[in-house]
Amino acid sequence: MPYTPAQERMLHADAAGHGTKGPSASTAKKMLAEHAPTRTDVDRTGHAMKKKKKAKKKARKIRKRELLLLAAPWPMLAFSNTTHAVPAAVAASAAGDPLNDLALPATLSGAVVAAAMRSAAQHGLHPRRLAIADMSQPSTAQRLYIIDMDAKKVVLRTWVAHGQNSGDLTATKFSNRDDSHETSLGLYRVGAKITSPKHGPALLLDGLDKGVNDKALAREVIMHGAEYVSAAFIALHARLGRSWGCPAVPPGDMARIIELLADGGLLYVYGGQAQRHV
Secondary structure (H helix, E strand, O other), X not given: OOOOHHHHHHHHHHHHHHOOOOOOHHHHHHHHHHHOOOHHHHHHHHHHHHHHHHHHHHHHHHHHHHHHHHHOOXXXXXXXXOOEOOOHHHHHOOOOOHHHHOEOOOOOOHHHHHHHHHHXXXXXXXXXXXXXXXXOOOOOOOOEEEEEOOOOEEEEEEOOOOEOOXXXXXXXXXXXXXXXXXXXXXXXXXXXXXXXXXXXXXXXXXXXXXXOOOOOOOOOOEEEEOOOOOHHHHXXXXXXXXXXXXXXXXXXXXXXXXXXXXXXXXXXXXOOOOOEXX
8 A cells, every 4th residue: 555645754754763674564564553544533524524615505505695685675565655664674684576576567677666666765765656657668658657566566557758858759868957858867755736837736746866856846846737648649749748857647647646646655767778867
């Protein structure tokens, strides 16, 4: 049986003490037996290595689970009609994907809904009703969706206009500036019902994203009905009419929208991946 380097060094060292002939065969065998690793030592070393590998594997699994929890959207919880803060402990324990429970039409991207839900969670909000204006779709599409989060389905879908300087058929520019006549993106808290001298019944909008839509109240951006938001206008012009930045809707839908969103609903305006915001 070949000797290990350590055994060879031991034998050479011992040979130096016994002369050039080295130890006898029986003496050498006895010496090697005394210094050879025992079965117990081998087993103990192997067990320790397996235990260490198992611990590393478990640590990787735990880290992966933690990352999934951090990336998971906020949990689906039933709250009152107003918007409430999500308790930190509840948000931290979110593990499921609430999109799996929502019945969404094929025209509404799950990624857009997820973006709206993340935005609400970042503001510590969870509404019973969430409206999404998907401005990445052309104005001829019914791109305003109102989701009942308790019923887990879209309860109203209709047209919504964008600002006249945001684009023609499709909105490509967005702004938070005064007098820009452009749509502002981001999350809005829907306020009280008001009566606009020009548009009649309307809803106040409070922009929650600083530098993106937080001038909405100062710009008098409201949700209101407008005659230029209709199938008839589309038939004549191949697009909807445009507002001065307000998310205008068909007048016939305004009463239902007020019922669904007033005093606590959220509106999320999405602009697509290639959006330009100034």
